Amino acid sequence: MLRKAPLNLLLMLSASVAVGQSLTFQDGVNGYDSTVDTEFRAANPTDPQDEKEFVSIDEFDGGFQTQGALRFENLFGGANGIPNGVDILFAELQVFVTSNTDANAVIGFHRVLGPDLNRAQGSGVWGNDDTWFSLGGDLIPDGAGLLDGDPIFADGLEASINPDSTLPAASNTLSNRLLTINVTSSLEAWAAAGSVSASNAANLGWAINNNTGNGWDFLSAEYGTADPVAAQAFAAARSFPSFLDLRPKLTVVYAGAAGQGDIDLDGDVDLADYQILLNNMAIELNGAIDPGDPGDLDFDRDVDLADFKIFKNVFPGGAAGFARAVAVPEPAGVLLALVAVGGVVAARRR
Ligand SMILES: [Ca+2]
Ligand SMILES: [Ca+2]
Ligand SMILES: [Ca+2]
Ligand SMILES: [Ca+2]
Structure with a gap:
């Protein structure tokens, strides 16, 4: 002050x-509506989950795995996107977490690298219609009762082997609040690969994995659709102006x-x-x-x-x-300058 x-x-x-150095992307805000988020549930292997108002990621959910996936489309080009060719300085994902996970869990955001290479149904990039089964998820439990692998494998072909980003471990046990994940490296990769295309085909989003059976849940881009009054009350009780504030939000800073x-x-x-x-x-x-x-x-x-x-x-x-x-003249310097000018004037008068 x-x-x-x-x-x-x-x-x-x-x-x-x-x-306009900082841009945000959040469904329902400033005309943006291009978030794709869903989960692939082995417990419901053929049912799309994209309309759910939260996304759960869980390695062992009642004996079944659930993998999450998230993509913000139309990030680059156009009137409201990131200008092509700029330097990405920073990017952050913010989600409202409703169920925390174990302190030692790794919540990994694996950058999807290509259209799914091992589909059972459909074709092309993962989307809202996809399920555990359509993307080739295993349907036969192994000896430990687990389904092997994930619909989108972290194998260096379908998604990055190591996560581009992880939830900070200090945030693992927090819930009922907004949490942030630094996703700068993913945005740098997408900007570099997709800078020539407004549709930016290189941006295939993230497959999200949890290596524990303590499910990690965040509110989805559909949050508040079914009952906006209840969602607004939930948001207001937590001092958020709008329930839209609780949907996944991507902030990108560029130079x-x-x-x-x-x-x-x-x-x-x-x-x-x-x-x-x-x-x-x-x-x-x-x-x-x-x-x-x-x-x-x-x-x-x-x-x-x-x-x-x-x-x-x-x-x-x-x-x-x-x-x-x-630099501006110091007050003392201004006085000296005036004295000098006065001296010159005085000298001329003589
Ligand atoms: Ca969704
Ligand atoms: Ca600052
Ligand atoms: Ca949990
Ligand atoms: Ca300038």
């Missing part, structure tokens, strides 16, 4: 500037050609960008904003002096270049 007074002086110098400090995306890093950072620092010292919102250069949901430090270093010429750019 103490920092606000001097910053407010600078605020008066600028009009608001539209900036224009001039890099991370080009907050207004006009191709340079200059004092106009600095002004936006200052404006937002005055009101967002302690978040909560979306990571990477204008001025949040370290993606930690605020605009503070840590972001300012980064900005100085990415300014042309670094911190010294920044100091020169913002």
